[in-house]
Amino acid sequence: MTDLIDSLAAIPGQYDAVFCDLWGCLHNGKTAYPAAVEALRAFKAKGGTVVLLTNSPRPAGSVESQIAGLNVPRDCWDDIVSSGDAAQYGLFSGAVGARVHHIGAPKDLTFFHDISPDLAPLAAAHPVTLVPLREAEGVVCTGLADDTTETPDDYRAALLQMKANGLTMLCANPDLIVDLGDRRLYCAGALAAAYEDMGGTALYFGKPHPPIYDLARRRLTALTGKxxxxxxxxxxxxxxxxxxxxxxxxxxxxxxxxxxxxxxxTDANAPDKTLLAAWLAEKQQYATYAIPFLH
Structure with a gap:
């Protein structure tokens, strides 16, 4: 049975670190949640390490700039590991070839040139060129070009062309949806799911897949020595x-x-325990703890 708690501090102090999601936990896409910030600060004050683990398709440096603009203070976290970071390893290891087509917003182009020092030698040895879809060996999807107006249906023709050409999609963000304030937006994972429904092949590197956790563990060990x-x-x-x-x-x-x-x-601050238990059972998932909001 999942234990419904009222604060992060209520959990017994047996954890050395947290892998904390961003969107929906620490911010809502527009601004940080002050209570969540304070909860992470308190965890750090007790000696814990906070790694922000996000399915953002952007590399960690770009994520840091983004969340600073959302008023997430630097003193509430120790490191950032993104799906973009993990997916870059796949890209520069040749997972979808050297000539790739990008599906996503211009703001996500940092994925191709914001390279961490530990990845730089691999990227230099295996350069990638962005090309039109008709010339591509593979596809990198970081999201929709305009997630405020588009849906996966707008990409049906492109996905069909990819399938006809036998292209593999590298999905840099496995999330299907996010909530921007009170608006629901589609993510790269929704396009990857649509492509797989057509019989296409998609590769994933973010949560819940192992590559992002492998990278996060390595970064955590480097921080803590544990x-x-x-x-x-x-x-x-x-x-x-x-x-x-x-x-x-x-x-x-x-x-x-x-x-x-x-x-x-109906009350987000007081989730119904029976509904929660039934929903998790239906999803065939089990959470150790549950909390209405991170605080």
């Missing part, structure tokens, strides 16, 4: 944060007031 730290995964995505943590053998804290808030009653 080879086997005790980690709690925090997030509002049952199929990403919860499933990913479970698959890694890690405890999880499910934030109920995120993208699934409507499933647990």
């Amino acid at each position: 080879d086997d730290p005790r980690i709690l995964c925090i997030g509002d995505g049952v199929n990403t944060d919860v499933q990913g943590g479970q698959s890694e053998g890690l405890d999880t804290l499910f934030v109920t007031a995120g993208i699934a808030a409507h499933e647990f009653g």
